Amino acid sequence: MLQPFKLCNLVLSRSFSGYVSRIRYLMRLKEDDEACREALKSGNFLLYHKLSPLLRKTSSGTYKLASLKTSDLEQILENVGKDTHFVNESFLLGCTDKGEPQFSLEVGDLDRSALEKECRGMFVDLRKAFFMLPGPESPLAAKGQALLRWHQTNCYCSATGQPTVRNQSGSLRVCHSSGITYYPKMAPVVIVLVSDGSRCLLARQAMFPPGMYSALSGFCDMGESMEEALHREVAEEVGLEVENLQYSGSQHWPFPQSSFMLACHATVNPDKTKVNIDKAELEDARWFTYEEISEALQNPPRDPRRDLPAFWVPPSYAIANQLIQEWANQQQLSRKLHGLK
Numbered sequence: 452m453l454q455p456f457k458l459c460n461l462v463l464s465r466s467f468s469g470y471v472s473r474i475r476y477l478m479r480l481k482e483d484d485e486a487c488r489e490a491l492k493s494g495n496f497l498l499y500h501k502l503s504p505l506l507r508k509t510s511s512g513t514y515k516l517a518s519l520k521t522s523d524l525e526q527i528l529e530n531v532g533k534d535t536h537f538v539n540e541s542f543l544l545g546c547t548d549k550g551e552p553q554f555s556l557e558v559g560d561l562d563r564s565a566l567e568k569e570c571r572g573m574f575v576d577l578r579k580a581f582f583m584l585p586g587p588e589s590p591l592a593a594k595g596q597a598l599l600r601w602h603q604t605n606c607y608c609s610a611t612g613q614p615t616v617r618n619q620s621g622s623l624r625v626c627h628s629s630g631i632t633y634y635p636k637m638a639p640v641v642i643v644l645v646s647d648g649s650r651c652l653l654a655r656q657a658m659f660p661p662g663m664y665s666a667l668s669g670f671c672d673m674g675e676s677m678e679e680a681l682h683r684e685v686a687e688e689v690g691l692e693v694e695n696l697q698y699s700g701s702q703h704w705p706f707p708q709s710s711f712m713l714a715c716h717a718t719v720n721p722d723k724t725k726v727n728i729d730k731a732e733l734e735d736a737r738w739f740t741y742e743e744i745s746e747a748l749q750n751p752p753r754d755p756r757r758d759l760p761a762f763w764v765p766p767s768y769a770i771a772n773q774l775i776q777e778w779a780n781q782q783q784l785s786r787k788l789h790g791l792k
C-alpha cells in the first residue's frame with residue numbers, strides 16, 4: 452500500500468500570502484515577455500560555463516553558488532569584451548524569498564579563467580558541486596543546469612527540422628513553421644530501497660565513482676505506472692520480487708537529461724533474498740547491514756574524486772540518500788524498541 456503524499460505538510464509550512472504572491476509574480480514573468488525583460492534589470496544571475504555552475508568560497512572556507520546582480524554581471528561582461536545585451540539570453544529560474552527574480556546564463560563561449568578571475572569564483576562540475584554546496588542551493592544549481600541543457604538540445608523542431616524560438620523567460624520554445632510548442636521535459640524514473648527487514652539492498656553501475664553504492668533505479672517505460680515500473684526494474688536488475696511499496700518522496704534530478712525521481716521503500720521475503728544481477732546494467736548489488744549503512748551516512752566523502760572510503764552512498768541532496776537515511780532511522784527505532792544498540 453502506498454502511503455499518502457506528503458504535499459499538504461509542504462504547502463502548509465509556507466507563509467501563505469508570501470508564497471502565493473511570489474508564485475503569481477513568477478507566473479507573470481513566465482508568460483509576459485515584456486515583464487520578464489523588465490525583471491532582468493534587477494535580477495540575480497547564476498553563471499554556468501559549459502553547464503558547470505559558478506561557485507564562490509566563503510570567508511569560513513565553505514562554498515556557495517555565486518549570485519550576481521545585473522549591474523555587476525554587465526560590468527563583468529564588458530570587462531571580458533562581451534556585449535551587455537547578452538544578459539537577455541538568460542533563463543528564468545525562480546525568485547528569492549524577497550521576491551527577486553533569479554536567472555541562469557550559459558557563458559561557455561567566453562574565456563573561463565578570465566571569467567573566474569572577474570567573478571572571484573570557479574566553475575565546478577555539477578556532480579562535484581552537490582558535495583560542496585549547502586543543502587538548499589543544490590536544487591537551484593540543478594534546475595539552472597537542466598534548463599540550459601534543455602534549451603541547448605531543443606533548438607530545432609522534431610517535426611519540421613526548422614529552428615525553434617524561445618520566449619523571454621525560457622519556459623517554452625515554439626516552431627513557427629509547424630505551430631508546435633515545446634516545454635522543458637523530465638523523464639520519470641523510479642528509485643527504490645529494498646529491505647529484507649534487517650538489511651538493505653544497494654547496487655552500483657560500472658560508471659559510478661569507486662565505492663559508491665545507491666538504491667535501485669530505472670526509467671519508466673511508456674504506459675507504465677510507478678508501481679509497475681518499480682516491480683519490473685527490481686526484477687530486471689536483481690531478479691527479486693518486491694512487496695509493501697511505500698512512497699517516500701520525489702525530486703528533479705538533472706542527469707542525464709532531467710529525470711523526475713519517484714522514490715519508494717519496498718520489502719522482500721527474508722527467505723528469498725538471493726540476488727541475480729543483470730551484469731549489463733549493474734557491476735554489483737549486495738545487502739548491507741545497519742552498521743555498514745550508519746558508518747557510510749556518518750562519514751560522507753568531501754570530494755567524490757579523492758580520499759574515497761571503501762563504501763559510501765550518494766550525497767545528501769540525492770533522493771537515494773534520503774531513502775537510505777529513512778531506512779537507517781527506522782532500523783534504529785526498531786532496535787531501540789527491541790532493546791538493541
Ligand SMILES: NC(=O)c1ccc[n+]([C@@H]2O[C@H](COP(=O)([O-])OP(=O)(O)OC[C@H]3O[C@@H](n4cnc5c(N)ncnc54)[C@H](O)[C@@H]3O)[C@@H](O)[C@H]2O)c1
Pocket residue numbers: 638640642665666667668669670704706707710712732765769770771772
Ligand atoms: N537522485 C538520485 O538519488 C538518483 C539515484 C539513482 C539514479 N538516479 C538517476 O536515475 C536515472 C536512471 O537510473 P538508471 O541509470 O538506473 O536507469 P535504468 O536502470 O533504466 O538504466 C539506464 C538505461 O535505460 C535506458 N533508458 C530508457 N529510458 C531512458 C531515458 N528516458 N533516458 C535515458 N536512458 C533511458 C538506456 O539504455 C540507459 O542506458 C539515472 O540517470 C540517474 O542519474 C538518481
Ligand SMILES: [Mg+2]
Pocket residue numbers: 667668669688732
Ligand atoms: Mg537502473
